[in-house]
Amino acid sequence: MPKRLREAGRIARLAKSAMRAQRLDVRQSVRLGLSLAAALLDKLFQHPLPAISWSL
Numbered sequence: 001m002p003k004r005l006r007e008a009g010r011i012a013r014l015a016k017s018a019m020r021a022q023r024l025d026v027r028q029s030v031r032l033g034l035s036l037a038a039a040l041l042d043k044l045f046q047h048p049l050p051a052i053s054w055s056l
Contacts, residue, residue, distance in 0.1 A: 004046075005044070007043065008043055011036075011040060012036070012040065
């Protein structure tokens with residue numbers, strides 16, 4: 001399993017347990033879920049190569 005996928009799974013499990021520990025209302029849960037999803041997607045799809053320099 002790729003390292004980023006393992007790390008994303010770990011983050012998701014931690015967030016899920018944190019959400020259980022705190023009693024959030026529906027609006028807070030949705031907001032937290034959306035920001036978590038955005039953070040996971042950002043982490044998973046980071047470009048592994050440095051930016052290409054177009055200067056000659």
